[in-house]
Structure formats: structure tokens, C-alpha cells
Amino acid sequence: MRPVPEIPVTDPAVLADPFTAYAQVREVSAVAKLTGAGMPPMFAITRHAEAKAALADPRFVLSEASFLRPPGIPEHCQRYLHTMAEMDGPEHARVRGAAAPAFSARRTAAMRPAVEVVVERLLDTLETETDLLLDFAGPLPMEIICELLGIPESDRPRWREYGAAVSAGYGPGFIAAIPGIMASAEAAVAASRTEPNAGILSQLLDGPLTETELVTLVWHLLLAGQTPTNLIGNGVAALFSHPEQLAALRANPDLAPRAVEELMRWCGPQLLTTPRFATEDVDVDGAEIPRGAAMTVAIASANRDPRAFDDPDRLDITRPLGAPGHLGFSHGAHFCLGAPLARLQTEIAVTGLLRRFPDLAPARPETVRAPDPGTWRLAELPVRLR
Template identity: 40%
Template sequence: MHEAVAAATKSTPEYRQCPYPVYRTLREQAPIARLTPGHGVDTYLITRYEDAHAILADPRIGKDMHEGIDLYHALFGDLCEALDDNLLFADPPRHTRLRHIAKTAFTPRHIHALRPHIEELAHGLLDRCPTDRPVDLMQAFALPLPVMVICELLGIVGQERTEVLKWFAVVTRSRFNKDLKGDLEEAEIWLRDYFARHIHRTRQQPTDDFLTMLVETPHEEEPLTDDELVSMIWVLLFAGHKTTTLQIGNCVFSLLTHPDQLRAVQENRELLPQAIEEMQRFEGSVETSTFRYALEDVEIGGTVIPKGAVVQIALNSANRDPEKFPDPDTLDFTREGLQSSHLGFGYGAHYCLGAPLARLELEICLTALLDRFPDMVLAMPTPAEGDWLKGPFPAFRGLERLPVALDPSRTVDDWTAGN
């Protein structure tokens, strides 16, 4: 096995800290690398931009893990199948139908209308952050804001939101741990039952939330069934907060470790949308794409990916490919044309449905932080390294913790102690 492949598969501490040297080696020496992951299914990792861009739009690469070859149970086991029966695991024509229906609630008009409320939520969270001592910005700000937004869109509020997130965390923690299979089953049953009750209640008492729009939106094709609505809530809840939470942290970390770029965006706020795209390219929260597989033998870059093999796309590697982005390891807010070229939100039919909402949340969060705390600094002993997510071969890249001093002039002298 190629040394770089081994490092990626084992997810060594050095790799999790900074995977980009490994990706550079793979792009140069094994751009379509065969992996030997724990699930035992033949898997190929794509690291070059050109190959990644092509595969994301290739109709020969499917996502329905039950179609033809049953890969779902080999990859995920026999639990959570009802929750996973969503547009992430669908191919046309079913994917086209599901996405078309979901898209009706993600129109620019609907997203724009959310701005005042998201701004209110952001400032409310920052009001509660201490300025006389370090605060973990992940727990105090980056995590709760996207959770609050997506739960409110789905009509999940109050104590119900607390319960949903508790069981959601159980699924996240236990999904790939055989020793926690009982916990996973209990959580899946609870979430399925709750979502079913919530859908029934929404039908009986419609409001103006996102879920009501999914339930009631007229469509020329067959409307969503209750089972499809359950899985739709699940995927929107998962995708609607985790990736944005991690990206908020990645953006703040990138700004605070690149003072020249931070100064540029502070002096010219019109640069912020472009800066967000560059930070998405530079340190995206979705490190590898969701699972795909070859519907037939597919030749890419001189390598044949055999029918039935799983395909994973290293989006963060593709976004650092010098063949596409000159000087890719440099954070440069003057880089142009990024929104239509970086792969941080994917590409093709499965391009992230919630990208406009994520961009809005990022803009609001960063604007609020820069306006209120222009002197904030990292509050960790080794700020250049960070406390990155650990675990098996990654789907996500982000920080476990992000201690910052929001107002260093008011923060106690030994603010790195204990971090």
C-alpha cells in the first residue's frame, strides 16, 4: 500500500492535523488510489480536481446503494436505513423528484427572508459570550446557531429540539461503532417515531415553516410520502447544521491565523463574500464526498474503477490542486471566480441544496464577529495547529474546540492556561 494511502486510511494524528501533504503526494503519485477501509468494500479515492469534477457529474457513478448491488448494508449495517432513504442516496428519476420538491423551500426569496432572524440569533448568542476570559467559539456560537436555524425551519423548537439533538448525537457517536449497536437502534427508533408524529402534527396544524412547505407544496409529480418526509427531515437536520458549524469554525480559524487576510477583509467588507468562497476552498468542512459507486467499469485518468466499487472524492484535495488553483496552499481573498469553481459544496446533480443558506449564515456570523470583536485572537497554546476532529478516515474537517479571546484587552493575563 502506498505510504500516503496508509496515512489517510489510518487517519494518523499528523494526518488529521494537516492532511494536505498527504493529498499532495497522492495527487502526484496515486491520484486514483485504491483503499482498504474497514468496511471491506473495494474503494477508490479521487484526489485531483479534474478527475473529481468529472466524477461528480458522471452518470456512470451512482448513489443509490440498493440499486443492482446492495452496498448499503455492507457500508452502513442494518440500522438507520429508513432515515437514509433520502435524496443523498438516490439517483434519477427519484433524486430529481425529491430534489425538485425540496428546492421549492430553498428559493432565493425564502433564504433572503431569513436574514433578519439569523442576525438576531447570532447577536443573541454573542451577547452571552464572556469577554473577560476565553470562550470556546465552537460550543458557544458555531454549533448552536446553525442548529437553531435548521430546527426552526423544520418547526422543531423548545424542549423537543433538545431531545432531537440528544438522540441525533447518539446516532453520530454510535453509527460506525459495533459496540454501540443497541444505542444506535434505540436512537433511530426514537427519531423515526418523533419525526412521524411531527409530520402528522404539521399536517393537522400547518404553519409557515419549511416542513409545512414540504408537506403542502403542490407538485406535478407524486408528493412526498410520510416515509420520505421522515428521511428528508433527517438529511436536512444533519446536513443543515454539521457542515455549517464546522465551516464557521474553519473560517474563524483561517482568519485568525492569517492576519494579512483578516486585515484585508476588515478594511474592505465588500470582500467578505469572496473571502468566504476562498476559505471554503482553502479549508472546507466537507473533506470527502458522500459515498458513490461505479454502475459499470469506469476509466478515469487511465485507471479502471470496477463495477460495484465505492468511490470517494477528496474534495479538500481537489480544492488544493495546483493544476486548477495557482499557489493553492496560500489563502488569498483576491482569488476570483471561486463560487463556480471550488468543490466545497460539491458539483453536478448532488450540488449542496443548502449552499445559499450556508453562505448566508457564514456571512452573518463573520460580520457579527468582525463588527463586535475586531481584536479577537486565538486562545490556545499552539494556535497554528488547532484542535482538529479525530477519528477514522474523515468525511468532515473541522475543529473540536476553538478557544478565542474576544476582547484581549479585558481578558485575564494567563488566558492560555487550561487550553
């Protein structure tokens, strides 16, 4: 078997530029071994075709070890933590199949007016100099989740606090928020029975999901629904550093759907997929991932694989849609159920921002990123609006 090169993912140089680190390995091996302080080693697939195949390969399965369970979560909340992201096989198919109609392309398209209203309202609140992550991209997903769930306006201040706690990542604030989140999710499910509304919970009540599964779905939405925050932040920063692309999008907002896909490919927030475990020895282009080993797909590497994309390191918002698709929303049975809504939010947010503020510019020349080997995200995005 071919030797597997290592990538020290917590090394400052790799954290600062994971794309170069992965590219160097990708050209010699379709598989790398990721190592780093405070994390167990795991194998990463670096090339697009092999990565896409692995995400649909039943020999790689999820397990409890795939997900971080922060200590300190109260016992009565534990039953809501087993989301569909942690399921495989028939269990996953049943829960996903029941929830899927609430996230269909048709329903998402019907939410466009509501998303536009939320985006305009947030834009109205921005100061001349502002942190776009804190004041715009950060609050947006929680506002849309409240719309999706049918949360009454009187309850939304509390939900906004939950969104801020979740988007801040694992830490004391996140743990402290979990009991309140779960209690509010229980209340939302109960209210959807007694006072039906246009939210998805009322739509799902007559389906096969249990009460626990409905509450768990709300929890899953809060966790997975934060993607637009970092995609908008990364995308705006990328457009700042590529003024010709920024000018093209300003001149032709109809390019927005292509721009969102290209930004997700080029600077999507997820660097690595959730780890899966090999049920047997698996040969990937001559490199072995042994039975029991953890495997992840290096999305940041696969999405810039020259075997799949022409001139992959070039940001090009006119890049045609279609095959080969990027893996920013994963692939296979665990393709992101909320991808259409994440795309819609990002499209409306970015085009609205550029339309309202034609002189939008970074307030500082440098960007500050959170040191996270699994996520490509900014710590802040200070901008001048005019």
C-alpha cells in the same frame, strides 16, 4: 494502465495534514487508492477536472454500501433513513425536485433577518473565554433548522439536544437520540397539517412527497445541516493563522461572500465525498477504476489542484468568485441542496463575531483536530473575546 499510488488515510501523519499527502499523489496520478485500518479500500480521484467529471458520471452509482448504518437503530426508524442523498436517477430527481423550492436562493435570502437574530442571540451568551465550537458554531445550525421547519419555541430545547447528538458523530449518544428525533419529526409533520406555519413543512404539504418522505427530509436536514458548525470552526481557525486575511475581512465585511467560498475551498469540512460504485471499468487519465470498486472524490485535493486554481495553497479571501468553482458542496445531481443556507449562516456568523469582538483571539496557540479521514474538523476552538 498506470499504477495507482496508495494513501494510508488513517496514518497519523495523513490525519494531521491530508492536504500534503493528497498533493504528493495528485502530482503523479489523478487516482489514488485509499487504505486504512477498519475501512475497506477505495479509489479516490485527486484532480479537479477529473473529480468534477466523475461526480456527474452515470457509471458511478450510489448503493446501500455507500452509507454507514450504525447497529442498534430501532426497526420502526429504519424507513426514514433512506434520504435523497442515497438515491439516484428518477427517484432522486422526484424527491429533490419536490424539496428544492424550500431551499431556493430566494427563500434563503428571506431567512437572513432570522439568521441574524439567532447569531446575535448566541453571541450575547458568550463568556470572555469560551469554546467557540461548543457555545456558538455548534448550536447555530440546529437553531436555524428549527426556524426552517417552524418548530415552536417550547419544543426547541429537545431539538437542541438532537443537534448536539448528531454533531457529535456516530456513537452511543447518536444511536440513542434517533427514536426521539424520528418521533419529533413525525410530530412536526403532523403539526404542520393542523397548524400551518411559515416553515418548509407547511410549504411542502401540497406537493408530491409522502408522509414518510417528509419525515425523512427532516432527518436528512439534521444530518446534512451541521456543515456550518465545522466550516465556521475551520474558517475562524484559518483566519487566526492568516492575520492579514483576518485584518482584510475586519476592514471590509463586504468581502464576506468571497471569504466564505474561499474558506470552503481551502479548509472545508468534507475531505471525501460519499462513495459511489463503478458499474463498469472506468479509465480516469490512464488509471483504471475497476467495475464494482468504490470511488470517492478527494475534495481536499481537488480544491487545491494547481490545474484549476492559481496558487491553490494560499488562503486568499479576495479570490474572485466563479469558475472554476470549488467542490466543497459537491457537484452534479447531488450538489448540496442546502448550500445557500450554509453559506448564509457562515457569512453572518463570522462577520457578526468579528464585529462584536474586535479583540477576538485564540486562547491557545495550537489547534486540536478530531482524527477523522473523511472530515476536516476541530475537536474544540477555545478563544478569548476581549
